[in-house]
Amino acid sequence: xxxxxxxxxxxxxxxxxxxxxxxxxxxxxxxxxxxxxxxxxxxxxxxxxxxxxxxxxxxxxxxxxxxxxxxxxxxxxxxxxxxxxxxxxxxxxxxxxxxxxxxxxxxxxxxxxxxxxxxxxxxxxxxxxxxxxxxxxxxxxxxxxxxxxxxxxxxxxxxxxxxxxxxxxxxxxxxxxxxxxxxxxxxxxxxxxxxxxxxxxxxxxxxxxxxxxxxxxxxxxxxxxxxxxxxxxxxxxxxxxxxxxxxxxxxxxxxxxxxxxxxxxxxxxxxxxxxxxxxxxxxxxxxxxxxxxxxxxxxxxxxxxxxxxxxxxxxxxxxxxxxxxxxxxxxxxxxxxxxxxxxxxxxxxxxxxxxxxxxxxxxxxxxxxxxxx
Amino acid sequence: xxxxxxxxxxxxxxxxxxxxxxxxxxxxxxxxxxxxxxxxxxxxxxxxxxxxxxxxxxxxxxxxxxxxxxxxxxxxxxxxxxxxxxxxxxxxxxxxxxxxxxxxxxxxxxxxxxxxxxxxxxxxxxxxxxxxxxxxxxxxxxxxxxxxxxxxxxxxxxxxxxxxxxxxxxxxxxxxxxxxxxxxxxxxxxxxxxxxxxxxxxxxxxxxxxxxxxxxxxxxxxxxxxxxxxxxxxxxxxxxxxxxxxxxxxxxxxxxxxxxx
Numbered sequence: 001x002x003x004x005x006x007x008x009x010x011x012x013x014x015x016x017x018x019x020x021x022x023x024x025x026x027x028x029x030x031x032x033x034x035x036x037x038x039x040x041x042x043x044x045x046x047x048x049x050x051x052x053x054x055x056x057x058x059x060x061x062x063x064x065x066x067x068x069x070x071x072x073x074x075x076x077x078x079x080x081x082x083x084x085x086x087x088x089x090x091x092x093x094x095x096x097x098x099x100x101x102x103x104x105x106x107x108x109x110x111x112x113x114x115x116x117x118x119x120x121x122x123x124x125x126x127x128x129x130x131x132x133x134x135x136x137x138x139x140x141x142x143x144x145x146x147x148x149x150x151x152x153x154x155x156x157x158x159x160x161x162x163x164x165x166x167x168x169x170x171x172x173x174x175x176x177x178x179x180x181x182x183x184x185x186x187x188x189x190x191x192x193x194x195x196x197x198x199x200x201x202x203x204x205x206x207x208x209x210x211x212x213x214x215x216x217x218x219x220x221x222x223x224x225x226x227x228x229x230x231x232x233x234x235x236x237x238x239x240x241x242x243x244x245x246x247x248x249x250x251x252x253x254x255x256x257x258x259x260x261x262x263x264x265x266x267x268x269x270x271x272x273x274x275x276x277x278x279x280x281x282x283x284x285x286x287x288x289x290x291x292x293x294x295x296x297x298x299x300x301x302x303x304x305x306x307x308x309x310x311x312x313x314x315x316x317x318x319x320x321x322x323x324x325x326x327x328x329x330x331x332x333x334x335x336x337x338x339x340x341x342x343x344x345x346x347x348x349x350x351x352x353x354x355x356x357x358x359x360x361x362x363x364x365x366x367x368x369x370x371x372x373x
Numbered sequence: 374x375x376x377x378x379x380x381x382x383x384x385x386x387x388x389x390x391x392x393x394x395x396x397x398x399x400x401x402x403x404x405x406x407x408x409x410x411x412x413x414x415x416x417x418x419x420x421x422x423x424x425x426x427x428x429x430x431x432x433x434x435x436x437x438x439x440x441x442x443x444x445x446x447x448x449x450x451x452x453x454x455x456x457x458x459x460x461x462x463x464x465x466x467x468x469x470x471x472x473x474x475x476x477x478x479x480x481x482x483x484x485x486x487x488x489x490x491x492x493x494x495x496x497x498x499x500x501x502x503x504x505x506x507x508x509x510x511x512x513x514x515x516x517x518x519x520x521x522x523x524x525x526x527x528x529x530x531x532x533x534x535x536x537x538x539x540x541x542x543x544x545x546x547x548x549x550x551x552x553x554x555x556x557x558x559x560x561x562x563x564x565x566x567x568x569x570x571x572x573x574x575x576x577x578x579x580x581x582x583x584x585x586x587x588x589x590x591x592x593x594x595x596x597x598x599x600x601x602x603x604x605x606x607x608x609x610x611x612x613x614x615x616x617x618x619x620x621x622x623x624x625x626x627x628x629x630x631x632x633x634x
Binding site: 113229324 | 521522525526529530538540541542544546564566567568569570571572574575580595596597598599600601628629632633634
């Protein structure tokens with residue numbers, strides 16, 4: 001253990017630096033000539049000593065405040081000044097708290113138009129706390145003792161007498177309890193203690209909540225559900241979707257589901273209307289309606305909402321890590337950390353001309369998980 | 374009733390009935406159908422003046438009759454709203470084609486009348502969105518609803534505070550600060566540059582006005598802490614902490630480790 005600024009006291013504390021060497025109180029402070037590695041030394045033969053000797057602590061250099069009482073007085077005044085500044089800042093805080101109107105805005109150079117109350121309260125409290133810290137550190141560095149102190153480790157082992165006493169006590173206690181003589185108590189106690197552990201384990205595992213089952217693979221989408229605008233929750237007519245449009249879509253009835261946020265986090269969809277001939281993958285065309293296609297809005301990387309759409313390049317981007325998907329090629333990944341294309345939602349129109357899901361998502365949406373096929 | 378009843382087997386009855394049905398349906402449709410706006414009726418003189426301006430300033434890229442060229446897209450069906458947005462915000466005419474997208478201009482190169490004339494001319498090239506009714510571009514709507522719509526539809530590209538953000542290949546979503554309500558509406562309607570279209574059947578005119586109200590509220594919003602660092606989120610704020618926060622900590626560590634004189 002090394003302490004800074006504490007004078008050695010008692011037998012336990014020694015200013016020593018060589019384990020196993022005879023203890024002498026001031027050995028650590030002696031200045032030793034440094035070994036030159038490129039010279040033949042007396043201990044070794046090949047130019048490098050067989051064993052490096054501990055160079056010990058560097059010599060203590062007294063500070064100006066240690067030698068000069070005037071310097072010490074100056075340091076004292078500096079510390080006191082820092083503490084005084086802290087007091088003034090605290091008073092400024094208290095006054096400002098009651099005096100400055102919270103709604104008043106002032107132009108402050110370098111910061112711009114800001115709430116005067118916020119700035120004054122923050123700066124005064126900051127200065128107040130900072131000056132206490134600066135004063136304490138300055139005090140410790142200039143005036144408190146700065147001699148290096150080493151404390152040696154001691155053997156942990158107790159004396160042989162204490163050890164045999166302890167063993168004796170335990171053995172005596174064991175025989176006094178008559179456990180060895182009365183097996184009925186021994187076995188029932190073991191049974192009681194063993195059973196008692198089970199409620200603990202049951203509560204622990206039981207409170208982990210229900211098993212996830214297939215929640216990660218399934219979304220709220222079912223066949224025949226209408227595509228609804230987010231957040232208006234109104235259905236979308238296929239004829240209203242002009243080329244170049246981009247809709248944020250949720251399944252019909254999701255706002256009345258039991259866990260709305262959890263369901264939204266999986267079921268969010270973007271609806272994109274592509275110009276004729278832009279789609280290059282037959283499956284994508286078949287799963288859409290006249291160039292209108294729906295893709296999961298949940299990024300396959302870590303599940304951010306993939307909502308940046310460039311309608312000239314037909315790129316869909318994720319704002320979190322810039323994964324870029326090409327909507328003309330079945331949302332293939334062009335760039336970024338995402339590994340899989342976005343799953344497509346197969347859509348069609350119902351009798352009234354509204355867009356509906358022709359099938360639920362056929363593969364899990366969002367990021368990978370262990371059981372994902 | 375009797376007179377009508379006596380004529381119901383007349384050969385002309387079916388024609389009259391058909392006509393009546395058509396008139397009623399058409400009349401009802403024109404009354405109830407969602408309207409983008411009523412473009413101010415442009416006279417033939419306006420269109421002619423607009424055509425002159427178009428030939429002088431736009432035809433190099435967009436073609437003599439707006440059919441598009443190697444550099445500029447076709448303006449057939451672009452509509453008056455697209456012209457009013459692109460020219461009215463100083464994005465067009467674009468000086469060079471070497472930029473990834475036309476930036477918002479420092480100054481608008483044409484007077485309002487000239488822009489209106491060009492818009493009227495482009496509107497004659499093909500049916501397209503008209504300049505929106507000022508009723509829906511003034512703001513003063515439901516700010517909370519506008520915020521909700523903005524967060525879902527716009528914030529992904531334009532940032533939560535409308536500060537804009539990066540897109541692919543040097544393109545970007547511009548800042549929405551201090552943009553007039555009319556231009557915000559027209560951008561949603563026409564989908565300029567990389568922006569997708571949000572037509573009036575997707576986001577209704579009232580909803581668009583709510584979004585405009587929210588954006589105008591953002592413009593008026595004061596920042597109690599000052600120094601917003603561009604409202605860009607973790608990039609600028611993280612940079613600030615890395616430079617100044619860590620700098621301060623390193624300075625403090627050096628001072629703590631230094632021995633007193």
